Amino acid sequence: MEKFLFLMLSFLLNIYPIDILGSYQEDYKCYDYGSYQGDGYLMVYDLLSDEVYYEILYDQGKDESFIYLADVGDTIFILVEINQGQEYKILHYDHQGLLIKERVLDYEIIAFYNHHHYLVIDVDGDYLYIDEDFNILFEPIIEERVKEYSYIQYQGELLIDEKISNQHIIEDSGYHQIQIQSNDYIFFYDLIIEKDIHIIGQEYKDGYRGQIVIEEDDLLVNNKAYESMSIIDQSGLYSITYYDKNILIQDLQVKLYPEVIYYNGIDHYDLIDDLIIDEPISIFANIDDLKLNGLSYNHELISETGNYYLQAGIDTISFKIVSKVSGVENQAIYSSVELYAFGEIYLNGQAIQGLKYIKESGHYSLEVMEDGQVIESIFFTIDNADEFNENKDNIYLYIGLLLVGMVSILLLKIVILYKL
Structure with missing residues (x-):
C-alpha cells in the first residue's frame, strides 16, 4: 500500500515523475529501477506488504537512467546509461543500498544479462562477465563445485538437466547441467553438488580408530557398494567414492587405525603416542600382528622401564614406561611406612620392588632412576619412640x-x- 500510494501521488500530481524501466524479483523482495527527474532511481520494497525498504537516487549532474539490475553474489550491480547512451557505468551496491564502488565502461553496449553470479554485457557480439568482486572477465567459469546445495542467480529461463525450472536453490547432490537463456543469449555450465559425507567414529591422528560408520547411501567403499550405517572395523586405507551419471563426484581417502588398549590389571585405557606409564601393563588390539620394539608381541606383561614402540598394522605408537614410588613424601617423618616401588628404585642403596613395610627407626633415602640417572630423591625418617615408650x-x-x-x-x- 505504501508503494501504491507513492506511485499514484507521483502520477496524479506530476511531482515525482518516475519512469520505471525494469523490475527484478527475489522471493518477496522487488527491485523497480529507472529514472527520476533525469537521475537514476531504484526502489526496493516488499511485494506482500508494499513496505519500501530503501530508495537509491543517483545524480551526477547529467541525464542518468538505471537500465538494468543484476543480482550478483551478495550484492547488486546497476547498469547506468548516461546522456542517452553516450556513456555507461556500473554501480556496485550492497543490499542495504550503500554504494561500494563504480566503474566506467568504455564500450558500446548492445545487451545485458544476469546469470550464475555474473553481470553479462554484450559488446558487439563479444561478452564481458563482471563477477561479484567487480572483475571483468572474458572467459567465465563454466564449472561450479559446491557442498550440499547451490543457489543459482539468473534472469531469463532456467533449465536443469534439460528440464525447465523456476527454482533458485538446488539441493540434489550429483552432476547437473545448467542452461540459462534470455532472448538469443544462452549460457551453459556444469554444476557439481557434493554430498555431506558424515563419518561417525573416534577421530585419531589423520583418520579414525577402531571402527567407523558412514551416514550416507549411494557410496562405494573400496569400489564396493556401501549400505548406510554399516560398521567398518578392519584397519587400513579406505577409498570412499560417489558417482553420479558415471561421473566421479567425490573421492575421499580415509585411514582407519586399529584399536589399541593397555591393561594395568584393574582397567584398560587407549594406548596413544607419547604416553608415559608408571606401572606394568599388557597391550591388546583388534588385530593379531603386533610387534613391540621390532619383536613379535602377544599380550605379555611389560614390566621393564624404558622406551617402547608398538607396530600395529598401519599404526606405530611410541610410549614410555617409567619408575614410580608412592606412599612416602620427601622430608616427612613417620612412625612406620608402607611404600610401593616400581621400576628402578633404590632404598639406602639397595634395589627394591613392590610393597615394602618399614618400621625400624632411622633416616632413609629413596632414589628413583631412569636410564641410569637419578631423576628424583626422597628423604624421610622413621621415629618409633612412641612405640618404645x-x-x-x-x-x-x-x-x-x-x-x-x-x-x-x-x-x-x-x-x-x-x-x-
Missing part, C-alpha cells in the same frame, strides 16, 4: 602386677602361720 609402660605395668602378686602371696602365708 608404650612398650616401656607395659613392662612397668607387668612388674607392678608381679610385685602386687608376690606381696599378696606373702601376706597369705603369714595369715596361715598365725592361725596355726
Whole structure:
C-alpha cells in the first residue's frame, strides 16, 4: 500500500515523475529501477506488504537512467546509461543500498544479462562477465563445485538437466547441467553438488580408530557398494567414492587405525603416542600382528622401564614406561611406612620392588632412576619412640602386677602361720 500510494501521488500530481524501466524479483523482495527527474532511481520494497525498504537516487549532474539490475553474489550491480547512451557505468551496491564502488565502461553496449553470479554485457557480439568482486572477465567459469546445495542467480529461463525450472536453490547432490537463456543469449555450465559425507567414529591422528560408520547411501567403499550405517572395523586405507551419471563426484581417502588398549590389571585405557606409564601393563588390539620394539608381541606383561614402540598394522605408537614410588613424601617423618616401588628404585642403596613395610627407626633415602640417572630423591625418617615408650609402660605395668602378686602371696602365708 505504501508503494501504491507513492506511485499514484507521483502520477496524479506530476511531482515525482518516475519512469520505471525494469523490475527484478527475489522471493518477496522487488527491485523497480529507472529514472527520476533525469537521475537514476531504484526502489526496493516488499511485494506482500508494499513496505519500501530503501530508495537509491543517483545524480551526477547529467541525464542518468538505471537500465538494468543484476543480482550478483551478495550484492547488486546497476547498469547506468548516461546522456542517452553516450556513456555507461556500473554501480556496485550492497543490499542495504550503500554504494561500494563504480566503474566506467568504455564500450558500446548492445545487451545485458544476469546469470550464475555474473553481470553479462554484450559488446558487439563479444561478452564481458563482471563477477561479484567487480572483475571483468572474458572467459567465465563454466564449472561450479559446491557442498550440499547451490543457489543459482539468473534472469531469463532456467533449465536443469534439460528440464525447465523456476527454482533458485538446488539441493540434489550429483552432476547437473545448467542452461540459462534470455532472448538469443544462452549460457551453459556444469554444476557439481557434493554430498555431506558424515563419518561417525573416534577421530585419531589423520583418520579414525577402531571402527567407523558412514551416514550416507549411494557410496562405494573400496569400489564396493556401501549400505548406510554399516560398521567398518578392519584397519587400513579406505577409498570412499560417489558417482553420479558415471561421473566421479567425490573421492575421499580415509585411514582407519586399529584399536589399541593397555591393561594395568584393574582397567584398560587407549594406548596413544607419547604416553608415559608408571606401572606394568599388557597391550591388546583388534588385530593379531603386533610387534613391540621390532619383536613379535602377544599380550605379555611389560614390566621393564624404558622406551617402547608398538607396530600395529598401519599404526606405530611410541610410549614410555617409567619408575614410580608412592606412599612416602620427601622430608616427612613417620612412625612406620608402607611404600610401593616400581621400576628402578633404590632404598639406602639397595634395589627394591613392590610393597615394602618399614618400621625400624632411622633416616632413609629413596632414589628413583631412569636410564641410569637419578631423576628424583626422597628423604624421610622413621621415629618409633612412641612405640618404645608404650612398650616401656607395659613392662612397668607387668612388674607392678608381679610385685602386687608376690606381696599378696606373702601376706597369705603369714595369715596361715598365725592361725596355726
